[in-house]
Amino acid sequence: MKRPLTVSRPELMPDGTDAAFRAMVHDTLAFAARIQEIRAAFGELLGLPASGYTLLMTVLHRQGRDGVGVSAVAEHLHLTGSAVTVEANRLVKLGLLEKRGDPADGRRVLLRATQRAEQMLARLAPVQAEANDALFGALDGPGFRRFAEAMHDLVGCADDALAILDLHRHRKSA
Template sequence: MDHQALADALFAQLNGVRRVLRRRTRASLEQIGGPVRPELTPSQVELLRLVEAAPGTGVGAAAQGLHLAGNSVSTLVNQLTELGLLRRDRDPADRRSARLFLTPAAQSRLSAWRAARVSHLAAALAHLDPPDREQLTAAIPALSRLADILTTMDIPAASDAAGASPSPVAAPGTRKAADEAPPGPSSVTAASQRPAGDSLPSFLGNSTERDEREGAAR
C-alpha cells in the first residue's frame, strides 16, 4: 500500500472510531444529565484543552499553540469567560497581560467527557480478540510519532499535497493533545502535556466542523 492509499485508509478508520465514540459518549452523558449546555465550537474546546494542559498560559502563547491569530484567541477567551468556563487573572509580572485558567465548571466538563469516552473505548476493546488488541498496542508508538510529525511539519500547498512529502520544521517533541470535544459537565492541547487518560494520538481529533459541533454539545 503506497503512502497516499495508507493515509486515506488510516484517516477513514481513525475518524470513524472517533465519530462513533463521540456520539456514544454524548448520548450516555445526556442520559445522565439531559442535554448538555452550552454548546461549544471546536475552537473553544481546543482552547479549553490547551489551558487545561498549561494552566496560566497567556493569550499570545495560546494563539501560537493553536495556530490562530491573537485577536481570534482573544475573542474565544471573551466568549468562554462569559460562559463561565475560563478565568482571566492579571499577570503579576505584567499587568497588561492576562493568564488563563479553567473554572471548576470547565474542569468538571472536560473530566466527565474524558472519563465517559475512555470507558466506552475500553468496553469496545474488550470485545476484540487478543491478537487485535496486541496489534493496536503495537501500533501506538508509531501513531504517536506520526502525530508528532503532523504537528511539526510544513503544511504543503494544495497542488503539492498529493505528491509532496513535507519535512518537519522541528524535531518532533512532546505533542499537543487535541483530543475529543467534551460535551458533559465536564483538553486542547499544549505542546508539552496531555491530560491523563487520553491515550489516542492528537490527529485522531481532526474532523469536519459539522461533526465537531455535533459531538460538542458541550
C-alpha cells in the same frame, strides 16, 4: 493512459506507484474526520462547539497555578492568538474561563479554567477515556510512541507543504 505520480520520493512508493501513498492519505483523511466528529461530540456533551471544547481542555491541562498565556495556547493548538482570543472570550461569557493580565508581564493575558469548567470536564472524563481507548485501540505502547512522534513531525511537514502551496498560489495570482 498512465497517470502522473503524486509523489516522487521512493520511500512513499513501495511498489513503484503512488497507490499505497494515496490510500494512506485517504485513510488519514477518514481518521481526521472521525477525530473531528469525536471532538464535536465531546463538545456537544458539554453544550459547547468543538472549538470551545478543545480550547477548554487545552487550558485545563496546560494552566499552571496562575493560568496559561494565550500565546502558549495558540502555539500548542497551532492557531493564531486572535483565534484563541475570540474563542476564549466566548468561554469567559459562559463562565468557563477566567482571563486576567499576567502580573509579571502586563502585555500577556492568562487564561484559567473556572471551577465550573473543571467539574464539567471531570464528569466528561470517563466518556473521553472510553472513546479515546477505542479510537486508538490498534496501538500498543511502542506503536503509540511512534505514532505520536510521527504526528508531531508531520505537523511541521504540513506547514512546509502549505508554504510550498502558498508560493504556487502567489505565483498564479501574480
